[in-house]
């Protein structure tokens with residue numbers, strides 16, 4: 596695990612020097628949402644989940660996250676099925692100079708498993724509160740981290756159950772968890788109670804939702820606390 600001694604200084608320098616490499620698959624939309632913002636509706640009447648176009652000026656224009664200066668180390672852990680959350684995780688990891696760690700399911704999600712308009716596997720898991728999809732190996736190692744950026748897509752307003760599998764297996768006691776997500780429009784706040792319950796001895800703070808097309812600059816600004 597890389598050690599970050601003065602992360603704010605490093606990150607701001609990085610931003611001033613032009614930021615980091617472009618994110619594969621990102622479209623450049625700048626809409627973002629704070630954890631404190633109201634959720635957007637997840638599903639329309641025809642069952643589809645659409646990107647919310649409504650983003651307040653406050654949400655679009657500013658954000659900040661404590662720099663956690665002095666943290667012994669930082670981990671970036673994420674789950675992503677279609678690449679949106681992975682793109683944000685990759686950018687965060689590059690900004691804080693650690694290798695991102697993916698939560699890999701023992702049973703991969705095929706496209707049919709994600710067809711939320713049908714009776715798909717993902718829907719079944721979300722409907723079953725105790726569902727805990729098994730992790731593949733290796734399980735992300737956060738043993739040396741003080742701060743964990745934890746990323747996931749929003750599934751029916753919450754984190755995918757496999758995030759809870761991870762949290763219940765990892766020792767997060769005394770650590771700070773910073774959740775981040777991507778979604779079609781829903782906020783991240785609905786996912787937080789289950790995250791907190793699964794990591795009862797961690798501090799969960801500064802959660803942030805990104806749009807499916809969040810820009811590199813959006814992510815960098817959030818990480819740097821420099822918006």
Ligand SMILES: Cc1cc2nc3c(=O)[nH]c(=O)nc-3n(C[C@H](O)[C@H](O)[C@H](O)COP(=O)(O)O)c2cc1C
Pocket residue numbers: 636637638644645674675676677678679680681709710711717718747748749750751752753777778779780781807
């Ligand atoms: C089963 C399922 C449920 C979803 N539920 C929501 C939801 O409640 N609200 C929302 O805005 N988007 C929802 N989405 C869309 C995803 O959050 C969005 O596409 C996300 O960016 C996917 O991230 P990924 O590419 O990292 O897997 C859902 C997608 C799936 C597959």
